[in-house]
Amino acid sequence: xxxxxxxxxxxxxxxxxxxxxxxxxxxxxxxxxxxxxxxxxxxxxxxxxxxxxxxxxxxxxxxxxxxxxxxxxxxxxxxxxxxxxxxxxxxxxxxxxxxxxxxxxxxxxxxxxxxxxxxxxxxxxxxxxxxxxxxxxxxxxxxxxxxxxxxxxxxxxxxxxxxxxxxxxxxxxxxxxxxxxxxxxxxxxxxxxxxxxxxxxxxxxxxxxxxxxxxxxxxxxxxxxxxxxxxxxxxxxxxxxxxxxxxxxxxxxxxxxxxxxxxxxxxxxxxxxxxxxxxxxxxxxxxxxxxxxxxxxxxxxxxxxxxxxxxxxxxxxxxxxxxxxxxxxxxxxxxxxxxxxxxxxxxxxxxxxxxxxxxxxxxxx
Amino acid sequence: xxxxxxxxxxxxxxxxxxxxxxxxxxxxxxxxxxxxxxxxxxxxxxxxxxxxxxxxxxxxxxxxxxxxxxxxxxxxxxxxxxxxxxxxxxxxxxxxxxxxxxxxxxxxxxxxxxxxxxxxxxxxxxxxxxxxxxxxxxxxxxxxxxxxxxxxxxxxxxxxxxxxxxxxxxxxxxxxxxxxxxxxxxxxxxxxxxxxxxxxxxxxxxxxxxxxxxxxxxxxxxxxxxxxxxxxxxxxxxxxxxxxxxxxxxxxxxxxxxxxxxxxxxxxxxxxxxxxxxxxxxxxxxxxxxxxxxxxxxxxxxxxxxxxxxxxxxxxxxxxxxxxxxxxxxxxxxxxxxxxxxxxxxxxxxxxxxxxxxxxxxxxx
Numbered sequence: 001x002x003x004x005x006x007x008x009x010x011x012x013x014x015x016x017x018x019x020x021x022x023x024x025x026x027x028x029x030x031x032x033x034x035x036x037x038x039x040x041x042x043x044x045x046x047x048x049x050x051x052x053x054x055x056x057x058x059x060x061x062x063x064x065x066x067x068x069x070x071x072x073x074x075x076x077x078x079x080x081x082x083x084x085x086x087x088x089x090x091x092x093x094x095x096x097x098x099x100x101x102x103x104x105x106x107x108x109x110x111x112x113x114x115x116x117x118x119x120x121x122x123x124x125x126x127x128x129x130x131x132x133x134x135x136x137x138x139x140x141x142x143x144x145x146x147x148x149x150x151x152x153x154x155x156x157x158x159x160x161x162x163x164x165x166x167x168x169x170x171x172x173x174x175x176x177x178x179x180x181x182x183x184x185x186x187x188x189x190x191x192x193x194x195x196x197x198x199x200x201x202x203x204x205x206x207x208x209x210x211x212x213x214x215x216x217x218x219x220x221x222x223x224x225x226x227x228x229x230x231x232x233x234x235x236x237x238x239x240x241x242x243x244x245x246x247x248x249x250x251x252x253x254x255x256x257x258x259x260x261x262x263x264x265x266x267x268x269x270x271x272x273x274x275x276x277x278x279x280x281x282x283x284x285x286x287x288x289x290x291x292x293x294x295x296x297x298x299x300x301x302x303x304x305x306x307x308x309x310x311x312x313x314x315x316x317x318x319x320x321x322x323x324x325x326x327x328x329x330x331x332x333x334x335x336x337x338x339x340x341x342x343x344x345x346x347x348x349x350x351x352x353x354x355x356x357x358x359x360x361x362x363x364x365x
Numbered sequence: 366x367x368x369x370x371x372x373x374x375x376x377x378x379x380x381x382x383x384x385x386x387x388x389x390x391x392x393x394x395x396x397x398x399x400x401x402x403x404x405x406x407x408x409x410x411x412x413x414x415x416x417x418x419x420x421x422x423x424x425x426x427x428x429x430x431x432x433x434x435x436x437x438x439x440x441x442x443x444x445x446x447x448x449x450x451x452x453x454x455x456x457x458x459x460x461x462x463x464x465x466x467x468x469x470x471x472x473x474x475x476x477x478x479x480x481x482x483x484x485x486x487x488x489x490x491x492x493x494x495x496x497x498x499x500x501x502x503x504x505x506x507x508x509x510x511x512x513x514x515x516x517x518x519x520x521x522x523x524x525x526x527x528x529x530x531x532x533x534x535x536x537x538x539x540x541x542x543x544x545x546x547x548x549x550x551x552x553x554x555x556x557x558x559x560x561x562x563x564x565x566x567x568x569x570x571x572x573x574x575x576x577x578x579x580x581x582x583x584x585x586x587x588x589x590x591x592x593x594x595x596x597x598x599x600x601x602x603x604x605x606x607x608x609x610x611x612x613x614x615x616x617x618x619x620x621x622x623x624x625x626x627x628x629x630x631x632x633x634x635x636x637x638x639x640x641x642x643x644x645x646x647x648x649x650x651x652x653x654x655x656x657x658x659x660x661x662x663x664x665x666x667x668x669x670x671x672x673x674x675x676x677x678x679x680x681x682x683x684x685x686x687x688x689x690x691x692x693x694x695x696x697x698x699x700x701x702x703x704x705x706x707x708x709x710x711x712x713x714x715x716x717x718x719x720x721x722x723x724x725x726x727x728x729x730x
Contacts, residue, residue, distance in 0.1 A: 072469055082447045082506070099464065104437055139524040141447075141506045158523055159504040169534050170618055176538070177614035177703060178607055186619035187629070194640045198611050199647055205607050206648055209600030210655060216596045223588070223595055230588055230595040231581045234711050235574030237599050241606075242543060242570050242704040246563050249542035253535055254551035264552070275559045282564055283571055290575060338542060338703040339607040346599050
């Protein structure tokens with residue numbers, strides 16, 4: 001695997017160990033490469049696992065013409081030559097220069113004459129999600145990766161980042177539907193994988209769902225007296241679940257895009273409080289009208305309308321604030337899936353419903 | 366707005382109308398630019414709305430040294446000089462050449478000597494989502510945009526595509542939670558916007574939810590006889606909704622990533638049929654055991670177990686196949702939100718439940 005041609009070898013041994021390691025890594029097959037990067041200690045989902053050494057580095061004391069010659073020589077293998085990196089004798093990254101700037105500079109000038117020593121770099125131990133944010137913020141095609149001492153280790157390119165971002169988003173979407181991330185595509189996932197990634201969440205939610213059964217059982221007499229109370233259980237709990245799903249989804253995505261964090265919880269609280277009241281009143285009135293014209297029973301309509309206002313408001317606040325709370329405690333807000341929100345607000349929603357019913361209908365029990 | 370300096374103007378009038386238009390467009394403010402592009406007839410979400418003219422074009426009969434001089438002169442304003450475009454006298458795109466190839470070629474050679482006339486381009490009328498797929502497939506930093514006659518109009522760069530992709534994904538995620546796409550960030554959306562984007566779906570789902578009420582009302586006597594049947598309504602319909610949400614989410618994301626289309630519906634059917642049976646049996650057995658040990662009633666446990674197997678299987682197939690069906694008819698599969706799936710499988714799930722209960726418990730009515 002590590003057979004090098006003699007020319008390459010001479011070049012290699014002029015370089016520092018970091019760069020040498022990278023060059024050797026690039027000769028491995030993809031699976032061997034992953035193994036080797038693990039051994040080198042870069043954690044999973046770290047920038048270190050993404051980087052390649054397909055870049056061109058130059059020295060500050062070189063003339064522009066020597067630098068361009070070096071680009072001509074080594075740029076053939078480089079993935080990105082738009083940006084050239086300047087390193088010192090110990091391979092510390094000290095600047096990045098656009099190839100176009102090199103071309104536009106008189107060839108007899110020195111590299112250091114056009115250096116501004118301003119550059120953006122990533123650490124090999126940084127999380128890949130942070131790398132996505134940095135590369136987006138600076139609109140770069142590639143970013144250099146350095147170790148803790150600032151030694152240039154490699155580059156990360158935007159096309160690799162695109163793939164990673166797609167994976168991360170897919171994982172978040174799957175978590176949002178109570179699926180453990182598949183990690184492979186749907187079509188290549190076999191039945192055993194699909195079953196395993198889905199069954200544990202479903203079982204957990206099933207167990208959580210028994211809480212709803214206990215709530216209804218506790219109001220057994222209310223149902224025996226007014227059996228129509230049972231008719232509206234699905235639509236009440238679904239509406240609660242739908243409302244909570246909406247606010248949770250909005251907040252989780254805003255957190256993922258860096259638009260929101262825990263410090264802004266009070267503004268989310270205020271927003272979702274008011275939106276929840278407005279939605280609750282709209283839906284409550286619709287529900288009252290619909291059930292009033294269906295049953296003709298004024299009082300049941302009032303029970304349903306009031307319950308729905310309270311359930312919608314409650315579900316909306318739970319959905320909006322729970323992801324922020326998880327984020328606050330360093331947990332992944334994306335696990336607040338719509339099924340989980342639904343299960344969480346079901347039992348409490350039913351309590352609200354039966355308390356309102358007991359209060360207004362005053363059935364025996 | 367259209368004040369040009371004299372040098373620029375000379376250059377401009379040597380060019381074709383298409384390119385001239387692009388140059389003029391780039392002098393407008395972002396909002397004026399959107400207005401102008403609308404007037405030019407590029408539909409919303411088309412590639413035409415994304416493109417800029419920050420590229421460098423050269424002619425086939427130029428020498429490499431003239432081409433490089435042109436790059437030096439015009440490349441300062443260009444966003445991307447990694448790829449240089451070759452156009453004929455009518456500004457038809459005929460090739461793309463890497464700047465690095467230009468640099469590596471002897472300066473006295475002609476551009477046409479190094480042309481391979483192979484290039485990837487986008488049409489200005491293409492959908493932006495397709496552009497994302499193309500740019501990912503070819504791992505490009507930028508792609509040229511041509512009109513129907515192959516005239517080079519501008520370029521689309523990967524950083525613009527990244528932003529668009531983020532927006533598209535956010536829209537899909539919002540649709541998946543029954544929210545009309547916000548089109549702005551959560552924090553900048555005011556209460557009126559949030560209310561409007563959420564209330565219509567909630568109202569529609571509320572109305573849909575009345576179907577469940579009708580189903581339960583039809584089995585009023587069954588509940589009067591065995592009131593315990595009402596206890597398990599939430600957990601049964603939630604489990605159906607959860608299962609359908611899982612399969613729908615997997616299939617919708619696979620469609621969005623181009624991993625799946627309608628032609629593969631039968632493989633999805635087979636997969637979700639088997640996974641549905643396995644999940645149904647696992648959950649059905651768990652449900653049987655839980656309710657048996659709770660109530661001690663064997664027969665009710667059997668009713669719940671059998672109902673759950675059937676509901677899970679049914680919901681799983683609906684969730685898996687409905688997005689494909691929508692895609693088949695040219696509709697957006699992302700509107701199959703988890704709330705919509707839940708509402709859809711609620712009424713049918715309740716029918717299954719009460720039929721099984723009527724069959725096994727044989728309550729009067």
